[in-house]
Amino acid sequence: MKNRFLSIRKVLLHTVVLLAMMQILLGAAWAVLNLGRLPGFRETEELLQIADTMTTDEYVGILYPVFIRIAGLLEKLFHVPYYGFLYLLQLAVGCYALLKVLEGFRYRFWMALAVMTIPTVNQLFLAVLPQSLAASALLLCLCHCRKGDLPKGAVCWLLAGLLLPEYFLFCAVIFVVCLIGCGLRESRVWSRTFVKGIIGMLSVCLLAGVVNGFAVERYSRGRMARTPEAAILQRFVWPHFSDTYYFWRNEIKEVFTEDDMVEISRYPEGPMYQFGPELERVYGLDTARDYYLGMARITLRIRTKEVLKDVGRDFIQYAFPPVALVNNLRGRGVSYSGWNYGHMLGENGKLTQCYVFYACNAFLAVLLLVCCCGILSFAAGKGEKIGKRKKSDSLVLSLLLLSLGLTLWYTLSGAGIQDYKNVMPVSMAWGILMAEPFFGRKEGA
Amino acid sequence: MKLWGGLTKGENTGLSWGISVLLAAVIMIVCIAEVPVMGIARPQEEYSVVLLGDSIIGNIFEGEGIPAYLEEQLGKKVLGGGFGGTSATNEERIQQPYSVKDQLNLVKLSEAIVNQDFAAQKAQIAYGEHYRYFINETLEYFPDTIRNLSDADFDKVEYLVIEHGTNDYNRGTRLDNPEDPYDETTFGGALRTSLELLQNAYPDVKIILMTPTWCCIRWEGITQNCDNTDFGGGYLEDYANLEIEIAKECGVYLLDNYHDSGICQETQDQYLVDGLHLNLNGEVLLASRLADKIREIENSRNEEQ
Numbered sequence: 001m002k003n004r005f006l007s008i009r010k011v012l013l014h015t016v017v018l019l020a021m022m023q024i025l026l027g028a029a030w031a032v033l034n035l036g037r038l039p040g041f042r043e044t045e046e047l048l049q050i051a052d053t054m055t056t057d058e059y060v061g062i063l064y065p066v067f068i069r070i071a072g073l074l075e076k077l078f079h080v081p082y083y084g085f086l087y088l089l090q091l092a093v094g095c096y097a098l099l100k101v102l103e104g105f106r107y108r109f110w111m112a113l114a115v116m117t118i119p120t121v122n123q124l125f126l127a128v129l130p131q132s133l134a135a136s137a138l139l140l141c142l143c144h145c146r147k148g149d150l151p152k153g154a155v156c157w158l159l160a161g162l163l164l165p166e167y168f169l170f171c172a173v174i175f176v177v178c179l180i181g182c183g184l185r186e187s188r189v190w191s192r193t194f195v196k197g198i199i200g201m202l203s204v205c206l207l208a209g210v211v212n213g214f215a216v217e218r219y220s221r222g223r224m225a226r227t228p229e230a231a232i233l234q235r236f237v238w239p240h241f242s243d244t245y246y247f248w249r250n251e252i253k254e255v256f257t258e259d260d261m262v263e264i265s266r267y268p269e270g271p272m273y274q275f276g277p278e279l280e281r282v283y284g285l286d287t288a289r290d291y292y293l294g295m296a297r298i299t300l301r302i303r304t305k306e307v308l309k310d311v312g313r314d315f316i317q318y319a320f321p322p323v324a325l326v327n328n329l330r331g332r333g334v335s336y337s338g339w340n341y342g343h344m345l346g347e348n349g350k351l352t353q354c355y356v357f358y359a360c361n362a363f364l365a366v367l368l369l370v371c372c373c374g375i376l377s378f379a380a381g382k383g384e385k386i387g388k389r390k391k392s393d394s395l396v397l398s399l400l401l402l403s404l405g406l407t408l409w410y411t412l413s414g415a416g417i418q419d420y421k422n423v424m425p426v427s428m429a430w431g432i433l434m435a436e437p438f439f440g441r442k443e444g445a
Numbered sequence: 446m447k448l449w450g451g452l453t454k455g456e457n458t459g460l461s462w463g464i465s466v467l468l469a470a471v472i473m474i475v476c477i478a479e480v481p482v483m484g485i486a487r488p489q490e491e492y493s494v495v496l497l498g499d500s501i502i503g504n505i506f507e508g509e510g511i512p513a514y515l516e517e518q519l520g521k522k523v524l525g526g527g528f529g530g531t532s533a534t535n536e537e538r539i540q541q542p543y544s545v546k547d548q549l550n551l552v553k554l555s556e557a558i559v560n561q562d563f564a565a566q567k568a569q570i571a572y573g574e575h576y577r578y579f580i581n582e583t584l585e586y587f588p589d590t591i592r593n594l595s596d597a598d599f600d601k602v603e604y605l606v607i608e609h610g611t612n613d614y615n616r617g618t619r620l621d622n623p624e625d626p627y628d629e630t631t632f633g634g635a636l637r638t639s640l641e642l643l644q645n646a647y648p649d650v651k652i653i654l655m656t657p658t659w660c661c662i663r664w665e666g667i668t669q670n671c672d673n674t675d676f677g678g679g680y681l682e683d684y685a686n687l688e689i690e691i692a693k694e695c696g697v698y699l700l701d702n703y704h705d706s707g708i709c710q711e712t713q714d715q716y717l718v719d720g721l722h723l724n725l726n727g728e729v730l731l732a733s734r735l736a737d738k739i740r741e742i743e744n745s746r747n748e749e750q
Contacts, residue, residue, distance in 0.1 A: 018465060242579070335572065
């Protein structure tokens with residue numbers, strides 16, 4: 001009986017390999033055909049503007065515009081489009097990061113390719129956007145910190161934070177948890193590793209503070225200040241600015257008429273670009289933050305069902321990006337996927353269509369196969385073997401917690417702006433997690 | 446290679462791989478089944494005539510809509526693929542991720558028809574429908590229309606009618622780019638690009654360009670006539686005249702509603718609801734003109750044969 005289970009498991013494993021191979025082929029073909037193309041994301045336009053002025057706000061990191069500038073200089077030297085250099089950098093760093101995370105795994109090169117060719121990942125390697133470099137830095141930070149190499153982890157933390165400001169917090173959590181873990185493991189508070197970690201942490205905070213002190217200027221891009229209350233406003237109040245107008249404080253009504261609120265409700269970025277900056281200008285940031293919380297409480301009280309439904313839907317879409325993408329493309333769900341997919345099409349519409357639908361559907365198929373394999377392994381009594389693979393278990397746990405953290409963060413960042421580009425590490429984590437049961441580290445690795 | 450070596454250890458490996466290949470093939474077919482280009486899930490609905498355009502085609506105010514009247518007159522199956530508020534031009538620079546209409550312009554729809562891929566449009570309409578009360582970019586019929594377009598078998602379509610211009614005019618879209626005749630951000634470039642795509646993909650389809658009808662824009666008590674108001678790109682007649690030129694250039698048929706339909710300032714109350722959209726008489730008029738044009742084309746083709 002046990003052998004039968006193991007034979008079936010082997011068949012499923014081979015099937016997963018074949019499905020992954022097809023994805024790698026399609027993904028590689030798509031990547032080659034799109035190496036020379038610059039997708040017209042509006043974020044790219046903003047980054048180019050920041051590269052000119054070298055001034056940003058709390059929403060966009062300064063490091064990627066620096067890379068754009070360097071790529072621009074290389075373009076003048078070598079007469080190759082600047083984005084070519086960025087794509088090569090992103091692909092190389094992404095590949096390196098995945099190989100590092102997958103150290104000790106069997107067939108890690110193929111696994112890395114399989115992860116890189118997930119459509120919601122692949123697209124971002126070939127776009128002038130900071131997400132791929134930031135995701136790579138985040139994974140490297142996780143990898144180095146888990147191994148106890150805290151100085152390298154600190155460097156990756158700094159880079160990730162300067163690419164995407166919110167990654168500063170994600171990496172900080174990883175770093176601090178691993179630092180505490182090091183301290184406990186070594187049983188001495190002031191062990192060398194622990195001291196290096198503290199120095200690394202302080203250096204990162206200092207350097208980030210200095211760099212951002214020069215480069216970051218609040219309101220320079222016309223956006224409201226980035227505060228937890230601003231996120232709560234965008235998440236829980238939009239789009240109900242107009243239909244809940246009656247309940248707003250008089251101070252808010254003095255600044256915004258009902259027609260103004262109708263206009264703000266028309267765009268998910270209405271709070272960020274229209275409502276917030278004006279309210280903060282009139283009443284100051286501290287008072288505005290209080291007002292945001294008040295508005296959120298009122299909206300949650302009056303529009304509880306609508307708001308919670310939207311939050312739940314966004315959470316699921318962020319948690320399973322490839323599945324959500326294909327669902328959105330069928331006309332279900334609410335997200336920016338249509339816009340992102342439109343940017344992916346380019347000149348090779350038919351290949352893109354086959355690739356995206358195949359890969360996203362196959363993602364779900366592989367997930368189901370992995371679950372079946374897990375059940376079969378357990379039924380075949382491989383439980384004792386799984387228990388010995390402790391290092392793989394901690395990687396799995398780290399990736400799951402990281403994915404949960406990212407999903408929660410972006411879910412609570414705003415309504416009507418669900419965008420799979422934000423959760424590239426979640427897509428990558430899923431790729432690794434699904435391959436881990438088959439190709440995870442051998443015992444003792 | 447190591448991969449193959451590692452996996453081929455053990456007994457019955459050939460059988461194991463054989464079953465895996467079969468299972469993988471089945472899963473791959475299932476994964477790709479919904480992609481029309483693979484020939485597995487091909488569109489099924491057969492229409493003789495497909496109309497693309499804006500609210501003149503899409504919106505119904507009083508009657509049953511141009512597609513219904515045309516179907517009645519011709520006795521052929523007609524699909525109305527108009528989306529209110531859309532234009533021909535593909536204004537890439539102003540595309541926003543929450544904008545539905547950016548995916549419904551003529552260029553994007555033509556690409557979708559050629560690739561048989563309406564996924565981007567479906568996703569955007571789903572977004573717009575969820576926030577319809579607030580964002581106000583979709584109309585009730587948008588989901589059904591896009592579904593009908595994606596189900597249509599364009600290989601079987603005989604006539605493709607394109608009606609655009611009014612929204613390009615009132616948005617002040619640039620008429621043409623002398624340096625780049627295929628500049629999609631201009632009205633002329635968008636038309637040429639779309640026509641080229643459609644003609645290359647479906648060489649047997651007979652394309653009819655319909656110029657926009659006369660209109661006046663009424664807004665907050667002010668009335669602006671199309672023959673004396675320039676919103677930045679020219680008068681509406683300029684757009685109509687450019688369409689006439691492009692029809693000759695690209696070798697497609699033309700139905701000139703602007704000059705020949707009889708809808709003008711003097712007759713606007715007879716044919717228009719609000720100075721812009723067609724009432725029952727206007728729908729019947731345009732449907733009749735289009736039916737006559739199609740019959741004319743068929744007769745001339747019969748004579749040629």
